[in-house]
Amino acid sequence: MDGNAAQSVQGREAVFQAARKIAPLAMGYIPVGMAFGVLAQKAGLSLVNTVLMSVLVYAGSAQLIAVGMFAAGMPPLSIVLTTFVVNLRHLLMSAAMTPHLRKWGPFRMAAFCYELTDETFALHSMRFGRGDRDMRQTFLINAMAQTVWVLSSWAGALAGSGVPDVEPLALDYALPAMFIGLLAMQAENGLKWLTAGFTGLVAIALVQAGLDQWSVIMATVIGATFGAGVETWTRK
Amino acid sequence: MLAPALVLREGSFDFGMDNLFLWAAIPAFALAIKTRSFFGTVALGMGLVAAGRYFLGG
Incomplete structure (x- = not known):
């Protein structure tokens, strides 16, 4: 005290x-x-x-x-x-x-x-x-x-163990909904939304290409590089 | 992780009315941007999907 x-x-x-x-x-x-x-x-x-x-x-x-x-x-x-x-x-x-x-x-x-x-x-x-x-x-x-x-x-x-199915309770939506919350908290400007959108598209493309397991980390790296690139480019 | 979860279902694109994940995301985004409330967003999103499945039988 x-x-x-x-x-x-x-x-x-x-x-x-x-x-x-x-x-x-x-x-x-x-x-x-x-x-x-x-x-x-x-x-x-x-x-x-x-x-x-x-x-x-x-x-x-x-x-x-x-x-x-x-x-x-x-x-x-x-x-x-x-x-x-x-x-x-x-x-x-x-x-x-x-x-x-x-x-x-x-x-x-x-x-x-x-x-x-x-x-x-x-x-x-x-x-x-x-x-x-x-x-x-x-x-x-x-x-x-x-x-x-x-x-x-x-x-x-x-x-x-007593919940036979997660679907009626929408528990399988907890994760997507949480990402929406996190994204909205962190993306406070246009560039961040652009980066987020681009990263999302990359992730979709990677999953479609059959790279499910690595899609998250690869999309993150590609998306972050894209965001950093756009930021540097627009500052000039 | 979010984008594929919203628009892909079992490996193919789904923009149909019965893709509850996608449609519930719209009000959830609106609430998240307006209130910046993390748990409120989760509760609304899950509530909407649960209600949608219950009423539409999805």
Whole structure:
């Protein structure tokens, strides 16, 4: 606790406050976490691996992509590279957060950034912007958000064997819908939409050419090269 | 990964009315651009596909 000890709340009240803050976020985590659990179970991941993934990876998008690629029988290198690229944005998020946390020291900062997600990033950005930097609250929020995510994916994995078919629940649409969300969040200008569209066309062409397994990573590299090329070219 | 999932079905192009994946993507994109809400988009997209399958028997 730092200088503003009078401000910080303790005990039960602190837990209630954190719970109130993560309530809207939990509304999203529970259905998507359960969808992840069911899909992981369908992709053949064990219960332990599914829950461990939620504990260790703790990134909805990367986890859904990974199980989608597992299910499609993609090569491991392709899965690793794809999830790395998809999660690169967390590098920027963590970097944006650390100026607020300088007093915390590297160990606590790392613990904080490990639990950072798109949603908790938005929440903490708002809190820190208001000057609300209470460390206890911050870690409580993160820990509770991750607990919700881990429990929902565990529940999903358990329920998975009882779900005979993913289609009536549209669970097979979780991944495409998630990509739409991610794309819209990151593509803030025309060039990025152009690059995304071009990459999509390349991916379609590669799948049509019979290169299913490598289409994702190849389209990413070709698309990124195209985007960088257009950017350099238009700047001149 | 997104583009082939939306327009290809079992290896061939499908722009027909019964390609729910493609049509559900349009409102999902609109919501995503407007609200920047990741989970809202997922919920809307899945909801639309589930509803479409239920009502249209797709």
